[in-house]
Each structure stands twice: as C-alpha cells, then as structure tokens.
Amino acid sequence: MLKNLFISKVRVKILEQYMLNFNASFHVRGLVRVLKEEINAVRRELLNLQDAGILKSKKEGNKLVYKLDKTCQILWELRSMFYKESKIGTRILQTVSTMEGLQLIVLTGSFIKEKYENPTDVDFLFIGDMNIKELSNTISSLEKELGRQIRFSAIKKEDFNFARKKNEPFLMNILENDKIILFGQISDLL
Numbered sequence: 001m002l003k004n005l006f007i008s009k010v011r012v013k014i015l016e017q018y019m020l021n022f023n024a025s026f027h028v029r030g031l032v033r034v035l036k037e038e039i040n041a042v043r044r045e046l047l048n049l050q051d052a053g054i055l056k057s058k059k060e061g062n063k064l065v066y067k068l069d070k071t072c073q074i075l076w077e078l079r080s081m082f083y084k085e086s087k088i089g090t091r092i093l094q095t096v097s098t099m100e101g102l103q104l105i106v107l108t109g110s111f112i113k114e115k116y117e118n119p120t121d122v123d124f125l126f127i128g129d130m131n132i133k134e135l136s137n138t139i140s141s142l143e144k145e146l147g148r149q150i151r152f153s154a155i156k157k158e159d160f161n162f163a164r165k166k167n168e169p170f171l172m173n174i175l176e177n178d179k180i181i182l183f184g185q186i187s188d189l190l
Contacts, residue, residue, distance in 0.1 A: 091142070
C-alpha cells in the first residue's frame, strides 16, 4: 500500500529503515549498502525528506548523518503506517483481525523497544468483547512464530472506560507512553 502511496520506492525504503529503527542515524553510504540502491537516488531522497521536515542532518567527523526529526508533526502517524505495513505488523494483524468482538489493539512502546521498564508493562492492549481463550491461543501461536514472549492485557470497553476514569496506573502507563494503534480508531481510546 505505501509503495503505491509514495512516488519513490527509494523514499519508501529510506522511511521504512528509519521508522523501524526509530533512534538510528545513517550516513548516505551506509544507507546505500543497507538498501542496495544507487547513491544519487538515496542522497536525493534524504534531501527531500530533510526538506519535508522528517529528517535532520548533522556532521559527525567527516560524515553527514541523517536521523529522524522528533519534532516533526506527522512522525508518529508515519511510524504507525510503516509499522502496520512491516512484516511483523502485517503478521500480527493477520493473526488477530479475524477475532470477533475485537475493537482496538494498542501496540505499546515496550513491544517495539523489546524493553520493559515496569513489571506491569505489556506489549499489547486488546479492547473489546472477544473470546479470551481464543485470544490466548492466538497469542501463543504468535509467540512461537516470533520467538519471543508476548505480554498482553485484554479488557472490555466498559472496564477500559472505568479504569481510565480511575486513572489506573497500569492503563495510564500505556496511554501516556509511545504506542501504535494497530487496529481500530484512536477515538476509541478517548
């Protein structure tokens, strides 16, 4: 889908590299090696992305390196789009999208970073009236496929609303930190 939305395939590859490696910095030749694209095409697209305010550059030694400009207003939406189109995002959506009663899937920063800062951190928050046994079985198969443990929480919409009103620390931690709405609408969190 993104390849059809964006004009340049090189731009899509560069954006994907940055969106899936959010804190990375790359120099032109490093990206050329990773992406296996022509140097002039990579250089041109880096400049286009810098002009668009998505990337910023700085000199490090004798190299000019580019990294994401975290002040870019559309950065989180881009990240969400690229994550949904990534191999892992696509697989997660394929696995859980057939479940009945599922209204929203929130992918947390803990999953993306593969790092838990609190004992209550989860990778996914599922909201809806879904079958918990089916969800657990689905997550188990996904764990085997990904080769990692997945922490998740499943909550009904009315319980979510109650917990949000009570400012439950577990839920506030999810809502206040990095997250990607993998399935559903952001308005479902409001």
